[in-house]
Amino acid sequence: MFIERRILDVSKIESFLENLGLKLPKKIDYTVGVFYGKEIVGIGSISGNTFQGIGVDCRFQGEGILGKIITHLIKKTLEMDNDEIYVYTKPNQSINFESYGFKKIGQCELAVLLEWSSKGIKDFKESLRKLSLDKPKETSCIVMNGNPMTIGHLELIEKAAKESPWLYIIVVEEDCSLFPYDIRIKLIKEGTKHIKNISIIPGGQYIISSLTFPSYFTREDELVKAHAQLDLDIFVRHIAPELNIANRYVGTEPYCEVTSYYNECMKNKLERFGIKVKEIPRIKVNGDIVSASKVREMIRLGKVKETKRFLPETTYRFVISKEAEKIRKKIKASDSRH
Amino acid sequence: MKIQNVVMAGSLESNDVLVTLRPTDNDKLFINLESIVQKQFANRIKKIIDDMLNEFNVESGDIHVQDRGALDCTLRARLETALSRAEEGR
Amino acid sequence: MARIRRTMLFVPGNNPGMLFNGCVLGADSVIFDLEDAISLGEKDSARILVRNALETLNYNGTEIIIRINAINTSFWQKDLDMIIPKNPNIIMPPKIESKEDIIEIENYITKIEERDNLVKNEIKLIPLIESALGVENAFEIAKASSRVVALFLGAEDLTANLGAKRTVEGKEIFYSRSRVVIAAKAANIQAIDTPYTDINDEEGLIKDSKIAKDMGFDGKAAISPRHVEEINKIFTPSYEEIEYSRRVIEAIEKAEKEGKGVISLDGQMIDAPIVERAKYVISIFENVKGGRY
Numbered sequence: 001m002f003i004e005r006r007i008l009d010v011s012k013i014e015s016f017l018e019n020l021g022l023k024l025p026k027k028i029d030y031t032v033g034v035f036y037g038k039e040i041v042g043i044g045s046i047s048g049n050t051f052q053g054i055g056v057d058c059r060f061q062g063e064g065i066l067g068k069i070i071t072h073l074i075k076k077t078l079e080m081d082n083d084e085i086y087v088y089t090k091p092n093q094s095i096n097f098e099s100y101g102f103k104k105i106g107q108c109e110l111a112v113l114l115e116w117s118s119k120g121i122k123d124f125k126e127s128l129r130k131l132s133l134d135k136p137k138e139t140s141c142i143v144m145n146g147n148p149m150t151i152g153h154l155e156l157i158e159k160a161a162k163e164s165p166w167l168y169i170i171v172v173e174e175d176c177s178l179f180p181y182d183i184r185i186k187l188i189k190e191g192t193k194h195i196k197n198i199s200i201i202p203g204g205q206y207i208i209s210s211l212t213f214p215s216y217f218t219r220e221d222e223l224v225k226a227h228a229q230l231d232l233d234i235f236v237r238h239i240a241p242e243l244n245i246a247n248r249y250v251g252t253e254p255y256c257e258v259t260s261y262y263n264e265c266m267k268n269k270l271e272r273f274g275i276k277v278k279e280i281p282r283i284k285v286n287g288d289i290v291s292a293s294k295v296r297e298m299i300r301l302g303k304v305k306e307t308k309r310f311l312p313e314t315t316y317r318f319v320i321s322k323e324a325e326k327i328r329k330k331i332k333a334s335d336s337r338h
Numbered sequence: 339m340k341i342q343n344v345v346m347a348g349s350l351e352s353n354d355v356l357v358t359l360r361p362t363d364n365d366k367l368f369i370n371l372e373s374i375v376q377k378q379f380a381n382r383i384k385k386i387i388d389d390m391l392n393e394f395n396v397e398s399g400d401i402h403v404q405d406r407g408a409l410d411c412t413l414r415a416r417l418e419t420a421l422s423r424a425e426e427g428r
Numbered sequence: 429m430a431r432i433r434r435t436m437l438f439v440p441g442n443n444p445g446m447l448f449n450g451c452v453l454g455a456d457s458v459i460f461d462l463e464d465a466i467s468l469g470e471k472d473s474a475r476i477l478v479r480n481a482l483e484t485l486n487y488n489g490t491e492i493i494i495r496i497n498a499i500n501t502s503f504w505q506k507d508l509d510m511i512i513p514k515n516p517n518i519i520m521p522p523k524i525e526s527k528e529d530i531i532e533i534e535n536y537i538t539k540i541e542e543r544d545n546l547v548k549n550e551i552k553l554i555p556l557i558e559s560a561l562g563v564e565n566a567f568e569i570a571k572a573s574s575r576v577v578a579l580f581l582g583a584e585d586l587t588a589n590l591g592a593k594r595t596v597e598g599k600e601i602f603y604s605r606s607r608v609v610i611a612a613k614a615a616n617i618q619a620i621d622t623p624y625t626d627i628n629d630e631e632g633l634i635k636d637s638k639i640a641k642d643m644g645f646d647g648k649a650a651i652s653p654r655h656v657e658e659i660n661k662i663f664t665p666s667y668e669e670i671e672y673s674r675r676v677i678e679a680i681e682k683a684e685k686e687g688k689g690v691i692s693l694d695g696q697m698i699d700a701p702i703v704e705r706a707k708y709v710i711s712i713f714e715n716v717k718g719g720r721y
């Protein structure tokens with residue numbers, strides 16, 4: 001007899017997952033365990049709007065335990081008044097979730113991303129399509145974080161806008177950056193007011209930042225590959241077609257290995273789908289390459305005034321403002337790369 | 339009643355049935371039945387669903403029923419559970 | 429004659445497969461569980477499913493017990509509202525600590541019986557004693573109502589309550605077991621022992637069941653169908669017990685025929701408790717083995 005019970009003891013969750021070669025998810029909101037007598041034989045957690053750390057003891061596979069976990073977590077989600085769930089899973093497990101109404105929205109060799117939502121990507125694509133109705137039939141895009149927006153970003157945007165009939169700037173919406181999303185997008189809008197042929201749009205749930213990609217889910221060395229491929233798969237299947245994107249502009253990446261790997265994958269994948277990737281060399285100021293991470297590092301070291309040469313006026317004005325005090329403090333206190 | 343939020347009852351295990359109710363954006367009523375005994379029993383199952391929807395006065399919604407060989411009384415139980423939850427606004 | 433309850437198998441109330449197959453697994457009673465086996469968000473679902481099961485199914489003589497939710501929850505009354513009209517044999521209220529608990533539940537059941545014009549007092553109670561206070565008050569609980577037909581000891585919650593560790597030898601629940609048996613027999617009702625929770629330890633199960641039988645329990649609960657057969661074997665009277673009981677009955681009949689007032693057998697005085705026991709053993713034997721050993 002299998003009984004489902006909430007598990008509150010994190011060490012129990014961790015040890016069960018460890019035995020399956022899975023890591024403990026960060027920030028767990030709820031965990032259900034399937035018990036056979038006193039023994040845990042299956043486990044699954046909700047973290048925000050994703051299901052994570054789902055595993056079944058190999059002695060009990062094929063007994064519907066996975067189904068119990070999935071059903072329980074879906075019902076719990078509904079109880080918590082959410083109606084949107086995301087799951088990353090290995091491709092051979094995808095079918096288990098699809099029976100419960102999950103839809104595949106991205107796929108790569110190592111992972112599948114599924115979504116359970118009545119609105120979800122369908123509505124997102126609809127909104128993109130509506131947006132594109134009155135725009136030219138061949139457009140360009142830049143996907144950016146803008147943490148914060150630098151003159152390097154501005155240069156890239158200006159170049160792309162000059163070379164394209166229309167430019168979409170897609171902003172990563174995940175709030176895992178030191179500058180929060182609403183500030184980032186505000187600075188982008190302000191810094192590009194002078195450019196007429198652009199639309200600045202939120203990336204929604206569908207731009208996968210490497211921070212949100214679950215590290216519990218696969219090995220360290222496969223992580224970056226899986227994240228890049230999945231993100232790009234979603235881009236070419238769902239986002240690019242709705243916006244009629246023919247070109248994607250990106251800055252060269254001299255520092256971050258993850259980003260430079262991503263750019264390589266991007267060139268590969270997008271060309272196969274008929275989208276050109278334009279890699280523009282980063283600009284330099286007095287021999288220093290302009291990068292947002294450098295700007296954040298300077299703020300961290302208290303050298304706020306010295307960021308001026310790297311930032312458009314609109315961004316700089318914000319960075320030194322009283323309004324940004326909380327952000328400056330946070331940056332000083334953090335040792336995060338992002 | 340109109341289905342106004344997403345509600346689930348039951349499961350996909352053997353002998354059970356998973357009932358998922360969703361709101362529709364037009365005011366229509368959709369019934370989608372998947373059953374492992376579709377050929378033999380679809381009509382009977384549909385009748386049970388219709389009767390239950392009538393009992394709860396359901397005017398609109400997306401009714402998805404995934405049957406895994408449930409007895410009639412199980413199907414009725416899961417439908418009643420889902421519809422009661424929908425009524426309560428769960 | 430008391431109903432035979434060698435085994436009581438727990439079945440999760442929200443699981444159709446198990447609910448509808450529960451009765452072919454060989455247990456004398458099945459317990460449809462609305463309490464611990466059901467997560468909070470599914471209490472309504474289990475309740476409705478169990479109600480439908482009671483309505484529709486033919487249980488072929490297996491006793492149906494419903495474990496409702498505890499009286500300190502918001503669920504127990506809804507459980508009874510839905511279940512009582514469908515005539516289960518027994519209601520098993522968990523976490524019973526005093527006679528007042530029983531009275532409260534009984535009053536509620538009676539109200540439903542009156543409201544719905546049901547036969548009164550047919551539905552019985554088997555309270556689950558799983559705390560120190562419950563053990564202390566076991567006798568008053570046993571006597572709290574004529575509906576109470578057995579006491580059931582739940583060791584898992586009890587040992588947690590005691591701050592003790594549950595072991596195979598069972599020293600930590602020895603007193604509680606004894607106390608519950610005494611209370612039950614003093615009140616002339618049955619005593620049912622706690623289930624063995626290690627599904628894979630058959631040896632431990634057998635040891636634990638033998639301890640319970642030897643202490644005077646009439647039966648034992650089980651949480652796995654795999655345990656039912658073993659427990660049945662242990663709580664079924666042995667050949668010796670049956671033979672002895674047969675001889676007791678013969679001695680009584682002979683004495684009655686000869687008009688003798690005092691009967692003895694094998695140097696032991698045969699009086700009422702021994703007669704009762706003998707009749708009970710024979711009835712188990714006849715009912716479960718069809719009169720053949």
